[in-house]
Amino acid sequence: MAGLTRTEALRLIDASFPREPVIVNVGAAIREMVAAVGVKSNHLHVLDSMGLPPAIGLGLSLGLAESRFEKVVTIEGDGGLLMGLSALSTIGMLRPEKLVLIVLDNGAYGSTGGQPTAAETTDFSAIGRACGIEARDVESGAGLREALEEARSLHVPVLIRARIGPESARTPYFLEDPAVLADAFRRFLRGEAPVA
Amino acid sequence: MAEPDERSRAVIAGLEKIDPQYVLHLPSSTLVHIINHLAARPNTLTFPIPREEEGVGILAGLELAGARAVAVIQDNGIGNLLTALTTFPIAYHIPQFYVVSRRGGLGEYNSMIHAICEKVEPILDAAGVRYFTLDGRVPIADWESTITRAYEYSRVTRRPVMVLCNLMGG
Numbered sequence: 001m002a003g004l005t006r007t008e009a010l011r012l013i014d015a016s017f018p019r020e021p022v023i024v025n026v027g028a029a030i031r032e033m034v035a036a037v038g039v040k041s042n043h044l045h046v047l048d049s050m051g052l053p054p055a056i057g058l059g060l061s062l063g064l065a066e067s068r069f070e071k072v073v074t075i076e077g078d079g080g081l082l083m084g085l086s087a088l089s090t091i092g093m094l095r096p097e098k099l100v101l102i103v104l105d106n107g108a109y110g111s112t113g114g115q116p117t118a119a120e121t122t123d124f125s126a127i128g129r130a131c132g133i134e135a136r137d138v139e140s141g142a143g144l145r146e147a148l149e150e151a152r153s154l155h156v157p158v159l160i161r162a163r164i165g166p167e168s169a170r171t172p173y174f175l176e177d178p179a180v181l182a183d184a185f186r187r188f189l190r191g192e193a194p195v196a
Numbered sequence: 197m198a199e200p201d202e203r204s205r206a207v208i209a210g211l212e213k214i215d216p217q218y219v220l221h222l223p224s225s226t227l228v229h230i231i232n233h234l235a236a237r238p239n240t241l242t243f244p245i246p247r248e249e250e251g252v253g254i255l256a257g258l259e260l261a262g263a264r265a266v267a268v269i270q271d272n273g274i275g276n277l278l279t280a281l282t283t284f285p286i287a288y289h290i291p292q293f294y295v296v297s298r299r300g301g302l303g304e305y306n307s308m309i310h311a312i313c314e315k316v317e318p319i320l321d322a323a324g325v326r327y328f329t330l331d332g333r334v335p336i337a338d339w340e341s342t343i344t345r346a347y348e349y350s351r352v353t354r355r356p357v358m359v360l361c362n363l364m365g366g
Contacts, residue, residue: 044260049284052253056284059257059265062218062241067261086246087253094243182288186260 003140004164007032009104012141013075014040016148017100021060021189022073025053025080027111029104031171033075041188045174045181051083054101058087061096061157064189071152072098078105078119085127091157092131099157100148101133106164114166128159135159200229202336203363207295208233210343214293216240216266218258220251224270226297226363231268248277255292256285266293266347271300271316271360272309278323285356286324292356293347298331302366316360326355331362 006029013022014037023044024033030045039045046053057074064072076084081103091099103124108114125135134156136147144162151158187194200208207230211219219234219242221227235242245251251267258265274296285292299306300313320327328346330339343359350357 046284047287049253049280052249052256052280052284055250055253056257056260059254059259060261061257062254063258063261063263063265084250084253087250090243090245090250090254094241178287179289182260182290189260189262 004162005167006104006164007036007169008141009144009162009164011036012144013073013102017071017073020069020071020073023053023057023075025076026050028168029075029077031174032169034174035169035171041184041194044185047178050080053080054084054087057099057101058091058096061099064098071100073100075102075104077110078103078107079109079117081124082117088128088131088133092133096157097155100151101159103161104164105161106166108166110168124161125159133157133159137161139163204229206336206339207343207361209340213344214266214347216264218263218265219268220245220254221268222270222273224297227268248273249280252277252280252284256290259290259292266295268295270297271313274316274319275312281325281356282323289354291350291354293350294358296358296360298360298362303364325358327358327360329360331366
């Protein structure tokens with residue numbers, strides 16, 4: 001049993017990258033992130049596009065290569081990564097040095113009732129390395145914190161696979177208009193003031 | 197290798213006006229001249245994507261970052277990208293631009309590909325995806341401007357826009 005919960009992992013990610021762009025993957029992760037740290041303009045909440053966050057993070061990190069941001073953080077689940085696994089190959093090919101992809105691996109589809117994924121027999125870090133991505137495995141809060149700090153200093157794409165527990169926190173639905181979310185995130189990227 | 201025909205040259209001319217910083221492409225025999233031209237373009241990062249929906253995500257990230265990006269794909273992959281397209285760039289009002297080569301119909305040599313390609317326009321209509329069509333009914337003189345104006349239309353209306361180009365003669 002992993003000693004790290006999803007909420008703890010999300011808090012650590014936010015604390016490590018409080019002013020960098022962070023893409024938050026669907027469902028439970030968004031609700032727990034919002035419950036833990038609020039709705040932040042540097043967070044892009046991808047409400048219902050399972051499997052897409054690594055590709056979005058890849059595009060964003062390419063487009064922000066010359067920007068003021070040190071890193072572009074992308075959070076994905078194990079089920080989501082399995083759905084968009086090909087993005088690892090494209091990331092390895094293009095090597096966006098600001099991309100930090102964090103895989104919160106609970107071995108289950110956490111937002112839909114905990115059905116098992118194939119993560120138990122899938123070595124995400126080995127796949128990442130085989131694609132040319134620097135990869136780390138962590139199973140504790142201290143390990144995740146250390147890996148996040150290390151990622152900040154690396155000038156290559158990084159995958160951090162964080163083993164988390166199966167539990168999901170009880171949180172309300174997050175029902176903001178996606179167009180509003182995208183506009184707020186764009187304003188953050190441009191350094192513009194948020195809409196009041 | 198054969199020279200690009202006038203339809204491919206017109207599409208290339210339109211894309212040159214857009215001056216993309218990034219070009220994403222999927223393999224297509226009908227798009228080979230366009231892809232080869234873009235791949236040789238200085239100051240443009242042209243790269244392959246393995247699946248259409250991955251391209252939707254990459255394009256969206258590039259657009260959010262303020263980059264000029266286009267995707268060059270073939271219409272038999274339209275079915276792959278619909279969920280990603282509708283749940284992300286359409287829902288989030290993120291402009292995207294796709295040049296889509298048509299298959300099936302007059303000039304087609306494949307015995308199967310029409311099964312999806314002939315249905316592409318009603319599929320896109322049903323999904324609410326805006327597209328413009330370039331084929332033998334459109335004077336070649338209008339192709340370049342249609343490409344550039346469709347790109348601008350995607351920016352103005354903050355949504356994905358496609359140009360369906362028949363490069364096979366139909």
